[in-house]
Amino acid sequence: MTRISFYFVTLHHLAKLHYMDKMTKEQRHKCMSAIKSRDTKPELIVRKYLFRLGFRYRLNHSRLPGHPDIVLRKYRTVVFVNGCFWHGHEGCNLYSMPKTNTEFWKNKIQRNIQRDREERLKLASMGWHSITIWECQLKPAHRAQTLASLVFTLSQTFLSINKPKKEYRLNDPDIQIAAEKENPYSSGNV
Ligand SMILES: [Zn+2]
Numbered sequence: 001m002t003r004i005s006f007y008f009v010t011l012h013h014l015a016k017l018h019y020m021d022k023m024t025k026e027q028r029h030k031c032m033s034a035i036k037s038r039d040t041k042p043e044l045i046v047r048k049y050l051f052r053l054g055f056r057y058r059l060n061h062s063r064l065p066g067h068p069d070i071v072l073r074k075y076r077t078v079v080f081v082n083g084c085f086w087h088g089h090e091g092c093n094l095y096s097m098p099k100t101n102t103e104f105w106k107n108k109i110q111r112n113i114q115r116d117r118e119e120r121l122k123l124a125s126m127g128w129h130s131i132t133i134w135e136c137q138l139k140p141a142h143r144a145q146t147l148a149s150l151v152f153t154l155s156q157t158f159l160s161i162n163k164p165k166k167e168y169r170l171n172d173p174d175i176q177i178a179a180e181k182e183n184p185y186s187s188g189n190v
Contacts, residue, residue, distance in 0.1 A: 042138045043069050043081040049147045055154070064128070066119030075154050076161055077129040080116075084135045088113045094136050129157050 047070060050057060058071040061078070068078035084094035088109040098105055120130045131153060137146040 042083075042133070042135045045138050045143065046070065046079065046081055046133060046147070046150070050150075053151065064126075065122040066116070068123075068130070072154065075129070075158050076127060077131060077154060077157055078123060079131045079133060079150070081133050081138075082116075082135065085109070086112055087116055087134075089134050089136065092134065092136050 047057070047059075050070070050072075055072060056074075058073070060067050060069060061071040064071065064078060066078075066080065069081050070079040071077075072079070082089065084092045086109065089095045095109075123130050131150065133146060133150065136142070
């Protein structure tokens, strides 16, 4: 290694170390959790829940915009499990700007928000429904409600994409039979 490149590498390394050092404990923690972005705990909670209820899915579909965490083809739906800080969950207390390098983080998160928006639009134009679940919505206090509404939304989507083609009219034989049936509880002695 020439002396010049040695100095360059060392300087680069030192600058990086200095930067890491200037990060607060909280920033470092967030940085580290971003590195382990696959199979993070919140995503696992959603996957396990859906699997237990019999939903089948694909993971991190690389050919779809945004590489959604969970892809439910039968429901034409993708699910993103988003970290509140990295994806800028508005009004959420997990999304608070670090006190140092604030501009840097602000720009970075804004770019993520913009990218997320564009990817959702692309997915919609391809006929995919997108559901976003935020990390804070999976905290124990809100988890059950979040998961229940996820399943509700999936069922609604399934019904809407599998609507029967036939339009039933009032004089359809099936409906007439049903209407003529007497209600045993309406005419007895009360
Ligand atoms: Zn949040």
